[in-house]
Amino acid sequence: MNPYLDSTLLHTKLSRPVARENWVERPRLIELLQRSMQGRLTLISAPAGFGKTTLLSQWLRRTDRAVVWVSLDEMDNDPVRFWRYAAEALAPLMEPASAETFKQFSYTLPSMSTSAFLDAFVHQLQAIPHPVALILDDYHTLTEQKIHDSLVYFAEHKPRHVHLLIASRAEAPFPTSRWKVQEELTVITAAQLQFTLEEADSFCRAHSVALEPVHIEQLYRQTEGWVAGLQLVSISLRSETNLDLLIDNFKGSHREVADYLFQEVLAKLPEDIRQFIQRTSILERLDAKACEAVADRTDGAAMLERIKARNLFLLPLDDHDIWFRYHPLFAEFLRARLRRNDPAQWRDAQLAASRSLATRGLLDEAIDHALAAEAFDWAESLLARHAANVLKRGEFPTLLRWLDSFPSPSELSSEMSLLHAFLLVVEGQLDNAGRRLLGLEKRFLAMEPGEARQQLQSGLLFVKSNLLFTGGDFEQWFAFTSGILDDILPHNPFYYNFNYNLSEPLVRRTAFGLKGSMSQDTERIGKLFTDVLEKHGWGDSLINLYVVQSLAEGFYEWNRLEDCQLLLFKTERASRLKLVPGLYVPNRITQAKLYWAAGQRALAYETLDEANRFLAHLPERRWSSYLHAAKARLLLLEGGVPTAKKELAKLRISAKDKPTYHREYEYLTLAQLLGSQRKEAEALRLLELMKPQAGREESLIGLVEIGLLQAELYDRMGQRQAAMRALHEALEIGEANGFARSFLDGGERTSKLLAKYRAYREQERWQPVRHPEEAGVTDAYVQRLLSLHAERQTEANEAPSRSVLVEPLTRAEIRLLDLIRQGASNKKIAEKLALSEGSVKVYTSRIYGKLGVSSRTQAVLAAQRLGLLQEA
Template sequence: MKSMDSILLQSKITLPIPRERLIPRERLVDSITYGLKGRLTIVCAPAGFGKTTLLSQWAYTRQLPCAWLSLDERDNDIIRFWRYMTHALARSVPPDNGKQMLQLADALPTLSTTSFLDALLNELFALTQDIAVIMDDYHTIQNPGIHDSLAYMIDYLPETTHLIISSRAELPFSTIKWMAKEQRNAIDTLQLQFTAMETQQFYRELSGAELTHRHIELLVQQTEGWITALQLIALSLRAEVNYDRFIEAFQGNHRDVSDYLFHEVMNKLPIDIYQFLVQTSVLGKLEASICNAVTESTNGALMLETVKSLNLFLIPLDDHNDWFRYHHLFSQFLRGLLKKTDPEQWLRSNRMASTALSELGLMDDAIDHAIAAEDYSLMETYLEQHIPAMLQRGEMTTLLNWFHSVPQSFTLSPELSLLYAFILVVTSQLPQAEIQLTRIEQICEGMEQKDHHKQLQSGILFVRSNLVFANGDFGKWFTYTQRILEHNLPKDPIYYNFNYNPSEPLVRRTALGLKGMLTPDTETIGTLFTGVLDAHGWQDSLINLYVKQSLCEGYYEWNRLHDCHQLLPSLTRAALNKHIPGLHIPVIITQARIHLVEGYYQSAHDRVEEALELALQFTYKAVWVETLQLFRIRIYLQESRISEAKKLIARLGISHKVRPTFNQEYAYLTLARLLGQQRKEPEALRLLEQLKPQSEREQLLSSLVEISCLQALLEAQRGQRNTALMYIHEALAIGERNGYIRSFLDEGTAMRKLLTMYRNHREGQACETKWTGVSEAYPAMLLQLFHESSTPSTERTSLPAEPLNRTEVNLLRLIRQGLTNKQMAAALTLSEGTVKVYLSRLYEKLQVSSRTQAMAASQELELEE
């Protein structure tokens, strides 16, 4: 069976199939086609004027890829909105482009909306064929953040992309500038109204009613061309003999007409169909098994087919006629009828719908129906099951809306309330989190001192420690940590096993890694936090491992390579066991960076090669394979192997002609380095100028330092001394506040010369205020480190106590040549397993624990070449 999430997704992004015997509306179809010359078409009219039908009719008649998204109230979650939009686009573009878009969707919870949109727009710019993007029912969106993000997208749409939006109301953001530039097309109520000719054709072809010219004129006048009213009249006329009396019988506004006509239609239906329609009206989406559950029958499929054959406002949602929905107006009428005539049945039907949907795995809908049924105990049960999935998807707005829907008269369990508080902290709603935590603490005070109480109290301490940390109150954080040491931590793994890194090469670039911020307090907090988790049995939890890896990367930046070395072995083992690429790849890159500092370039390549073999097993492997290849390019550049770097970056399809986006920053920073070594400074600087505002917006300190350093080096390289000094001062200002060292040392001789120039120029202008923010001691310290050896000496006082045999000598020679285990096995005609055994014995004889140390030890041995 398909996953239920995929069923729900497909129904929202599947182009509705036009109903049979539709009246062709060429004038409107042509209007939409004409609008493709611009970037935006707006179809705006009240309910029942055929907006959806028109757009689906147009999409099926044009030879143009169309992405379709049907919106509803739940899409007011900005993550959900753009995730669905990306999936709609992905299925309408070539597979390679679609794959890139889906990777973007997966990265959404960790990217800002603007950065995500930059990346999505970049993918749209890469398309060679025109595409139409259709958003239906935009009036259901009330989230200002979504309005702002969509307006931003429209502003930067490529010429190949045209956006079509249908809504019952005017768009809540200004599009006047696009109208002034003739980039906006609009179809309104007057244009959507049926003309007399279309009305006559409608009744002749679809209803079989023989109406006179006078009847048609009267209908057009009274309905104002409102398509739903005309359709309702057609259904009612089936049982009428006196057309004149019936047509003249109703008048008033659209709401009155619809209520009157719906009553007319419903009162003439067989009782079984009437009951089926009313009971299933609670469902936003209809499927036979769910209809059976709600109606407590077994003929759901037959009834759906009957309703469809009677043309009773049933709209298919997929290509297989499995999923449907009622026309919005019809659904509203039926629901109002059910609530008014049988409120108990309304609650009962929603409760049964909730249970049926949960059994199918459609938990979002199940929770919504439990809330509609006012069965908050059921809602609580489903919410507890569904929270991990929602957190993984990053749909925090939807999750919080569910919590907010619980009335004060119902008390959530303390455990679920605590999770609510935790989510408020994660979403930076700190005052609300404080209120929620205080309430839970009061509840906890009144509980008996049992295991349940202790566990809840520990959870409160854990969440409150996160709250005070988010508030920046490090002193209070230390206090709470000491209290946590006296208690058990919460048992629920949801607190510990978020995947904090879906795409970054280093954990320090993530929010958990504080985006590059390094202070003694952050080190102390990180060390204490991991110590607490270790002491309470959470040593293998993701949050613990990610914090340790962030510490490890911090030690590398601070040039505390010994401390970095100490953390890496346990992190390597844990990363392999967890099989989490967001942890494993940063560990490998950190290992390789240490090899580079020590001068072991081949060992760094070995780490990359081993990681590439493993990365092929990861979900969404493309992003991690590319990350490792980009790091390999950086190794090539340190080795001055420009030709290999050029070939590899070309194979990755990364070009300076494309507008860089934040989610691909690592790639474009790598490209800028390559361009710099090719003496193409203008191209490299243009990339950096485009990337820098994005890093400033994300407040990514480590990236800002790298960009400013590269800008300074490139400007110095092309002789722009003053500009180079300005940029290096920017980098030093951030670097000194955070104690950065390796960001400067790793740039090598060119950076040493630049820092020397900076120091000398500054000494000559000591009174200048432009040097504010950087002490004289900081660049002096960096220059001193440049003059010292950055490779830790590995002194050995003796040769191996036990002589090496021939196989071990051959292994050591192959290690020095940089061969992998697999290559050594082939060279020696052995299995990889046997090679690993021999290597273990070799390391023992050499009194070393790694390939790097073995290479260092081999320098003292006289091996036959």
């Protein structure tokens, strides 16, 4: 379970409703629900108090289908939180290993688009071996359009054996007509949920309400079969002797009837119970400790027992009688009454709840109660404590909702205002973000010189840089930072240690890495940014390391291999020490590619193998999968098909799969293997499924790689026109971004394709560009790539072991390295060289840095390739 989610509240939200005594059996509706499982979606739509939850509770205890339950509330108006709860609910239905992977995967959502996440989510649900129903209760509490859109996508693409069941007070907030026409939708309405006269009679008898048939019929007519109305009457009749008068007073809407009956119930309660219920009604979920804090009592458990004994709409949320909630209709009545009649007590109760929950670490709920109490200073202090955790969880809409609840932006501290602006950028509200930043800039200009002013300037640099980068306005960024970069000293680690990669094998594949987009502007900005951070001692901050790694990957793509190696040295040790897989794995994959480009094949393999050993203790299997895929790619380059096949077998993917974007790197590797096995049709099928996904995600790296593979496969099958078209699309992206290594690493086969493409271009009737708006591919770019292939071949023939050393090893370092080759321990080396063991470690570390390695084995392999040990 993820440490950022509170286990108690998570359990209660995913627990099935506890079985109630004396409920009325409703076989006609149970049968309707059972038949609805043949379709795609069931919607139970009715106002409060019509028994939606009770009906579902009855059905799930009679169905042989596996059922998972998610109880929703206003706090779930966040796509990240919503889908994580769904994943947590469904995971127990899988095999243990798959379940853990599934739950871990759900925490990559902030770094993936919702579509990419749902593709993978749906794919992983195939692992559930039996029919399952996912129940979303109280769906009307969700107002976030992104959740509605994502649920439609899920409903459309989910496996057939997964049925979606929604209970809501309102109609579906998304279109359902297509499913209705296809007979894939079942809707159960208030009219169907109403008790029949016979069911009303059964209810009264089950609740020991002694009524004459005439009274039951009159009650049925007055309540129109409304379940909550009948339940309220059963409570009221305990102290009411004039049945005719009570029943005659049922007039108006269900809401009006409920208010009347609740008032009747409340008026006849002992004063201490009435006060207790009134104050504790503000809690969405309550236990004895929360009740004691809010009601200012010490007997919370005893009071809850008294309320249960009176059947006062208290619903258990677990099987241990620890957590409860009031019936929503009852809670709404009590809250409205308290807020209307005693606003001061309303605020006091909310603040008491907030302080109590905060001491228990339940900060999500504590912040909501603080805002309801209009205790904005206290709410901001809680936000300052909790914001970093919520950011790590990726629940940006939740943070934005809280910050939007403050009455005026000017009342927020500079730190919180910066966070607000940053979240607006992340959520794509660029105009709002710009206005918020403009206000902060005015605040900055009005401040006296000092540390607070510098800290605000530092935050402005980060947030405004994000805004301008997101909008692609590089020139404005240069204008904004001109003359101030050297004066900015970052103070707040909040923004500078955000983990930008939770799921990708290369940083350039992430949004932070601009999905592969490259230009001289991005290089210049990256260098300016890292220079400032390193100058002021922030070289090991995550944002700096990610920028450096992204630049290193970009330099590799631009074929600037020495520049690439210099930057990889910077990020490797820091990413290892910080244990950040999203940085470490891309570094090792890029280093392996660099060694391969230098002809150091054994060292390239050892780099990936050593990285896999280093990550072996991590539970997230996906990071090791990327390393296996990277090794398979290198094996395929030298024709090692059987060994590459063994590597890919560890990934548990198949040519028959429907590939998902979050595993694009692995499936592209599988397509390469299939092509090497002469299984062109199977490889092309995978590529044709992946290409729209890459386009949707705007992944330039993926589109180029897919286009190159398609070109090679089509060419081999004799489909020259299709091959040249696919290659042309890849070259368009490549030229616009200066790509080189994508067209070099394929070696001779890519060189031949480029030569064919150049020849085709000379044929007058071949028209590769179909649309006027499409960019062309220049002859100069094609010629440059062909020239690089020729140079690469010449270098491979003349200097297969050319050095990539940034700084030569000293004779003493070479002597130490020779002892390492002989297997000497640090202690033995210290004795032979008259050094301390600590000095040996320091010198060994320095050698690693010069060679660009991270282990003894790698150091020896690198030194042998470079011929260094011959001098020893």
